[in-house]
Amino acid sequence: MIVAGIDEAGRGPAIGPLVIAVAVAEEGKLVKLRGIGVKDSKQLTPEKRRELFDEITSILDDYFILKVWPQEIDSRKGTMNELEVEKFAQALNSLTIKPQIIYADAADVKAERFAKAIKARLSYEAEVIAEHKADAKYPIVSAASILAKVTRDEEIERLKEEYGDFGSGYPSDPRTKKWLEEWFKAHKSFPPIVRRTWDTVKRIEEKYKGEQLTLDKFFKKP
Numbered sequence: 001m002i003v004a005g006i007d008e009a010g011r012g013p014a015i016g017p018l019v020i021a022v023a024v025a026e027e028g029k030l031v032k033l034r035g036i037g038v039k040d041s042k043q044l045t046p047e048k049r050r051e052l053f054d055e056i057t058s059i060l061d062d063y064f065i066l067k068v069w070p071q072e073i074d075s076r077k078g079t080m081n082e083l084e085v086e087k088f089a090q091a092l093n094s095l096t097i098k099p100q101i102i103y104a105d106a107a108d109v110k111a112e113r114f115a116k117a118i119k120a121r122l123s124y125e126a127e128v129i130a131e132h133k134a135d136a137k138y139p140i141v142s143a144a145s146i147l148a149k150v151t152r153d154e155e156i157e158r159l160k161e162e163y164g165d166f167g168s169g170y171p172s173d174p175r176t177k178k179w180l181e182e183w184f185k186a187h188k189s190f191p192p193i194v195r196r197t198w199d200t201v202k203r204i205e206e207k208y209k210g211e212q213l214t215l216d217k218f219f220k221k222p
Contacts, residue, residue: 001026001027001101002024002025002061003025003026003027003030003140004095004099004101004140005023005102005143005145006021006022006092007020007104007134007135007144007148009149009151009152010148011084011107012171013168013169013171014171014180014195014198015159015166015180015194016070016155016159017070017155018067019066019151019152019155020066020067020084020087020088020148021064021147022063022064022092023143024062024095025061029059030139030140033056033059033139033142034139036055036056036059038056038139038142040133041148041150042135046153049149049150052146053146053150060143061097062096062097063144065148065151066094067155068087069192070196081108086121088104088118089118092126093124098126102118102128102129103131104128104130104134105130105132106130106134115129115130159193163183163191163193164179171201177200180194180200184204184205190205
C-alpha cells in the first residue's frame with residue numbers, strides 16, 4: 001500500500017509564500033519515520049526540523065513541494081480554503097508515484113467536505129482522508145508538515161537577506177507590523193513578498209495613503 005500525507009506551512013502570515021508539501025511512502029516505511037522522531041513540525045525546534053528534512057526525504061518514495069506566492073494568493077477568486085484545496089490537488093497530481101490513500105490536514109472546519117473537494121480534483125483514483133490535527137496523528141502527514149515548514153523557513157531567511165528583518169511575517173508580530181509600516185511610508189507601496197489582501201496590510205495602506213492625501217492637500221499651491 002502506498003500512502004501520502006499532505007500539509008501546509010504559512011497560511012496565516014502577511015509575508016512570504018504558502019508552502020504545501022506531499023510525502024509519499026510504502027506503508028511499511030512509516031515505522032522508519034516514527035523511528036527518526038518525526039512528529040508535528042510545531043512540536044520540533046527549527047534545528048531539529050532541518051536535521052530531519054534530509055532523513056525524511058531519504059526514506060520517502062516520492063515527495064513534492066509547492067510554493068504559492070502572495071500575488072497568487074491575492075488574486076484568488078474564492079476563499080483561502082478553496083485555494084488550499086486547489087493547491088493540495090495540484091501538488092498531489094504532480095507526484096511521480098501515485099498513492100492509494102492520502103491523509104490530509106484539514107483546513108476546512110468540515111474535514112469530510114475538505115477531503116471530498118480534494119478527491120474531486122485528483123487526476124487518479126485514491127482514497128482521501130482529511131482530519132484536523134492530522135499532522136500530529138499520522139507520521140506521513142508529520143513528514144509533510146516538516147518538509148513544508150523547513151522550506152518556508154528557508155524562503156523567509158532568503159527574503160530577509162533581500163528585504164531586511166521583518167520578523168515572523170505574522171500580522172500579530174510587532175516587528176512585522178513595524179516593518180510593513182516603515183516600508184510603506186518609505187516606498188508608498190508594498191514589495192511582492194507581501195499579501196496585500198490581508199486586513200493588517202490593507203489597514204496600513206489605507207492609513208498612510210490617507211495621511212499622504214492630507215499632506216498633499218495641505219501643501220497644495222493655491
